Amino acid sequence: MSKKQLIVVGDRILIAVDDTQNRTEFGLYLPPGVKE
Template sequence: MRVGKRKIIIIGDRVLIRPDDSAEKSPAGLYLPPTVREKEDVWGGVVVEVGPGLPLSDPNSVEEEPWKTASDTVRYIPPQAETGDYALFLKKASVEINVEENKYLIVPQAAILVIIRDEIAT
């Protein structure tokens, strides 16, 4: 994903999420102080980038020293999250980054509790 002149590459089974800003307001439209928001254990946001997943070893390769042979083909177990999904995740497992004045959270797949996906009828 490109942000300005920078490219963000997500590694492994991690997901890049843009946090939901609507949670910073109360239902009446009042802005909540950051201390109230930070006390919440579960946050939500939109998935903007997904890593390739967990690398999978080749089951046909039964060698005593597998590091001696190089394999060009790497297989992954893909994450369930997709770009555009809305995810609810555990805040304490996330890492906050700021890129070009945009706030993002890097969240491991295991910390995502639920994914809300808009299904498009085809």
């Protein structure tokens, strides 16, 4: 399960998702279909 952070800015909500298990060591996002 990923950790999420909600930030309220005026009438908008920013969502920061901590999904490090789907990222490479360089910070690139890899979708589940391309993992080896």
